[in-house]
Amino acid sequence: AQSVSQHNHHVILSEAASLELGCNYSYGGTVNLFWYVQYPGQHLQLLLKYFSGDPLVKGIKGFEAEFIKSKFSFNLRKPSVQWSDTAEYFCAVNAPNNNDMRFGAGTRLTVKP
């Protein structure tokens, strides 16, 4: 079964700093990859997803992620964070022929104004 690892539990940054959140998965086959964000008190929102094609995926709010197949990684990046990016970020993976989705434990991002 696939699993997802997020390396950082809590990241604290100042505004305008660059962000990279790590995500690794363990699954040998083709996968679909997702990054979700949960703002305080709200439900999950999709930031971006990778199904196939260009491994560099652009998402909403200036986020992007790069799929590196050889490293089984799908790290999330943003060049310059804002205070409003304070939230919890979840990486998720599922196989195209398997409807089950697995989430990482999440990374809490705190951006100081």
Added chain:
Amino acid sequence: GAVVSQHPSWVICKSGTSVKIECRSLDFQATTMFWYRQFPKQSLMLMATSNEGSKATYEQGVEKDKFLINHASLTLSTLTVTSAHPEDSSFYICSASHPSSPLHFGNGTRLTVT
């Protein structure tokens, strides 16, 4: 160990029957639980937000009479798919949260309606 237990992990039922899925928070009190559904080759879709002791808030397009949600206690929310049909076959996942606790997910339930 898991902090949110979702049961069953998979279920096969006949068309017309009802299926209940349970979502339990094991070591914290979940004031809010979310129910999601994932269609093939798509991301999660929020179905409803379940607050303890009050009626669930359903997203647009989700039939509240078909997908009954009950959040009777701070540790348990249930989703009942009533009169299930093959098009209801999907992966359902819950998440639970508390203001002082991070969001936790269940392992999901794969429902197959024959």
